[in-house]
Amino acid sequence: MNFIKKREEMSSFTPFLEKIEEAAKKQPAFIILREKDLPPVTYRELAVKVLEICENAGVSCVLHYFYKEAIELGVKKIHLPLHILEKMTEREKNCFEVIGVSTHSVEQAKMAEELGASYITAGHVFVTDCKKGLAPRGLGFLKEVCESVDIDVYAIGGISKENMSSCIAAGAKGVCMMSGFMK
Known part of the structure; x- marks a missing residue:
């Protein structure tokens, strides 16, 4: 069975x-x-x-x-919610060459960096079906996050070919697409 x-x-x-x-x-x-x-x-x-x-x-x-x-x-590469990174031991973190962390505020971005994140995703920047009913944080939010940390920031949430360049202009290293790739 x-x-x-x-x-x-x-x-x-x-x-x-x-x-x-x-x-x-x-x-x-x-x-x-x-x-x-x-x-x-x-x-x-x-x-x-x-x-x-x-x-x-x-x-x-x-x-x-x-x-x-x-x-x-x-x-050797992992992406985590911030609450999981907070609970990991240094020994566990040292198993990875790259640790990415999902963030939703400037404070979370700074905390992720302090805890050893190699990069962060910041979002959701635009309207997305993944976050139905939640207002997007916008490009101002993305710019503020990018300016607050010294690690790479990737924009996430409602990213498309049409709006990805505005994320780069706001300071993002790159963008993350989910539904755009899975259609």
Whole structure:
């Protein structure tokens, strides 16, 4: 019974993995595997497949949220919510060459930098379906975050080909796209 359920779970990832392959072909700077709602063991299994796709495409893969699984897999790049970074030991942090952190305020950006983040994402900058009903923080917010830290800032939230240059003009090193790649 468990084997059958596990097999069904993994086969349901097929359309998702096909989207990851399509995204990897576009050669982004990196792909973040953000699936925090999965159980850790399932995330780990999915991560193995996504890491392989990214390696074959020559694209860097950053795991998200499940830092213990990333350590087990020997992955050196992780992206975390701030509350998880706050709880990590120095020994755990030292397992990673790159630590990204999601931030939503200048204070969080500064704290992430103090805790050892290599880069941060700041958002949500524009209206996005991922944050339905929440007002976007805007380009002024992004500019303020960029000016408050000495690490790279990537804009996230409602990013499109049409508005990405305004994020760079506000000081962002780059942008993050989610739904734009997954359509």
